[in-house]
Ligand code: TTP
């Protein structure tokens with residue numbers, strides 16, 4: 001055992017230091033498309049729902065790094081992407097293809113880890129503590145993983161290595177694309193300190209703005225402050241955020257439970273019975289849910305709509321499809337139909353919510369199918 005590891009710890013409290021690796025495929029959907037059609041290599045490629053050569057009404061799922069130079073980003077309307085870069089190739093989402101490729105990539109990765117946790121179609125955490133002696137060997141293992149994926153799948157990925165899942169995830173994002181960042185346990189705070197708080201998974205625009213008001217922009221500045229008092233009513237999340245800022249994350253690889261459902265809701269500023277406003281809210285929630293479920297690689301079979309009326313009376317109605325779906329269309333259509341049934345009451349609506357359930361993880365259920373390709 002290295003002296004540094006034993007220092008200050010007696011054998012009873014000596015806890016094994018973990019080495020965690022995080023892999024994230026680079027511009028996944030777009031890279032798969034460019035691999036299938038080499039004429040797209042090196043060009044701006046935009047993948048999105050209903051692209052219609054840039055004139056469609058869908059949103060960008062992802063785009064190649066060449067397209068990102070024009071300012072195109074995931075979640076942006078296709079029409080806006082077209083304005084930024086009309087010469088880009090606009091391709092529809094070919095989910096069946098990405099799932100097959102994802103399953104093959106995951107099968108490669110799984111062999112390198114004792115504990116393995118897939119997240120969505122293009123990410124995975126791996127606990128490699130027992131496979132390598134230290135961080136130098138971890139770097140070699142990471143290079144080997146990148147080489148194998150490059151050779152077998154002709155795709156690039158970015159890998160982060162660190163003492164926990166959080167640091168590994170931030171590290172894999174650090175030198176994207178085709179990156180490899182190893183953060184030694186002694187260097188964790190130094191590595192995190194200059195990064196913007198937004199780099200912490202779970203910190204969105206709202207938290208970022210709230211923190212900015214308190215003059216906290218970087219993870220280092222956050223680590224210096226008492227997060228609980230910075231963010232009113234932050235509770236457990238505030239506690240966790242404080243720990244993350246200091247690079248502490250005890251969560252285990254494989255520690256995540258499978259999701260049972262995925263939901264979103266909207267409370268109106270003013271109670272409403274305006275059908276157009278209600279439809280707009282339903283469409284927006286549908287789009288957001290579709291984005292999240294696509295990224296996670298889920299199919300769903302049941303769609304539920306929740307309504308809370310002005311008098312707080314709350315109702316839910318569901319519809320189960322004949323077979324699992326993953327498109328935006330059924331979410332919008334079913335939600336709107338369910339909404340119609342509620343509107344007969346004549347009462348004003350305070351809140352509307354949608355939930356997708358009966359989820360299946362496509363990477364998993366397709367594993368056996370994939371053997372036949
Ligand atoms: P990400 O890993 O977030 O993005 P990416 O792989 O395209 O690019 P990079 O990691 O190099 O930054 O998401 C993985 C896939 O999930 C992505 O290729 C497409 C899909 N996705 C959506 O469909 N909608 C989204 O809003 C996002 C962010 C991703």
Ligand code: MG
Pocket residue numbers: 024025026027028122
């Ligand atoms: Mg990715």
